[in-house]
Amino acid sequence: MHVQAPDRETEAHDQEEFDDSVAKSGRLVLGGLAGAGIVAALLMSIVALNQSSERSTVTVTSGIVTPPAAGSSTTAASTAPAKTLSLKVIGGSKLGPDGKKHDVFTKTEYAVKVGQPLLLKIDNTDDVEHSITSPQVGVNIIVKPGVHTYQLVVKEAGRFSWFCVIPCDSDANGWAMQHAGYMSGFITAT
Ligand SMILES: [Cu+2]
The missing domain is CATH 2.60.40.420 (Cupredoxins -  blue copper proteins)
Incomplete structure (x- = not known):
C-alpha cells in the first residue's frame, strides 16, 4: 500500500500533465483557426471594399450625373x-x-x-x-x-x-x- 500510493500519485500526475498538454495544443489549434478566420475576414472585407469602390467609381467617373433608375x-x-x-x-x-x-x-x-x-x-x-x-x-x-x-x-x-x-x-x-x-x-x- 505504502509503496503503491506514490505510484498512483505519479500516474495521476502524468495523466494531468497529458491532459494539460492536450488542452494546450487544442487551444493552439483553435487559436490558429481563429487567426485564419481573421485573415479570411480581412481578405473578404478588402475584396468587398474593392468591389464597392469599383462600383462607385463606375457611377461617378463619367462626370455626368445620371437620373435615378x-x-x-x-x-x-x-x-x-x-x-x-x-x-x-x-x-x-x-x-x-x-x-x-x-x-x-x-x-x-x-x-x-x-x-x-x-x-x-x-x-x-x-x-x-x-x-x-x-x-x-x-x-x-x-x-x-x-x-x-x-x-x-x-x-x-x-x-x-x-x-x-x-x-x-x-x-x-x-x-x-x-x-x-x-x-x-x-x-x-x-
Ligand atoms: Cu490629390
Missing part, C-alpha cells in the same frame, strides 16, 4: 432636389505650416444627409486627377481635370475622413494627402 424614381421625386457644392482643385496654391505651397481642394468639409446625394461640382484646374476617397463608407470619387459634377452619397451617419489616393503634392512629398484642408478632409453625414 426607374424603380427608385418615385422616392427620388418625393425628396428635395440634390444640393450642389461648388469647389476647385488647385495645384501648389495653399501655404502650409512648412512654408511650402500645397495642392488643395478649396472645400474639404462635406455635409451630407444619410442616403441623399450631394452634388460636387468640381473645377479641377490641375492637369492630373485627384480623388475624394473614404474607404470606410465606400466613397471613391476620381476627380478628372476640368469641370465635372460628381455625386457623393454616404449611407451611414458619422464623421468620416477622406483623402486623395492619387499621389500628388509631389513638391512636398505628398504632405497635402494626409492633411485636412488640403488633399484631405471630412464628410459629415447626419
Whole structure:
C-alpha cells in the first residue's frame, strides 16, 4: 500500500500533465483557426471594399450625373432636389505650416444627409486627377481635370475622413494627402 500510493500519485500526475498538454495544443489549434478566420475576414472585407469602390467609381467617373433608375424614381421625386457644392482643385496654391505651397481642394468639409446625394461640382484646374476617397463608407470619387459634377452619397451617419489616393503634392512629398484642408478632409453625414 505504502509503496503503491506514490505510484498512483505519479500516474495521476502524468495523466494531468497529458491532459494539460492536450488542452494546450487544442487551444493552439483553435487559436490558429481563429487567426485564419481573421485573415479570411480581412481578405473578404478588402475584396468587398474593392468591389464597392469599383462600383462607385463606375457611377461617378463619367462626370455626368445620371437620373435615378426607374424603380427608385418615385422616392427620388418625393425628396428635395440634390444640393450642389461648388469647389476647385488647385495645384501648389495653399501655404502650409512648412512654408511650402500645397495642392488643395478649396472645400474639404462635406455635409451630407444619410442616403441623399450631394452634388460636387468640381473645377479641377490641375492637369492630373485627384480623388475624394473614404474607404470606410465606400466613397471613391476620381476627380478628372476640368469641370465635372460628381455625386457623393454616404449611407451611414458619422464623421468620416477622406483623402486623395492619387499621389500628388509631389513638391512636398505628398504632405497635402494626409492633411485636412488640403488633399484631405471630412464628410459629415447626419
Ligand atoms: Cu490629390
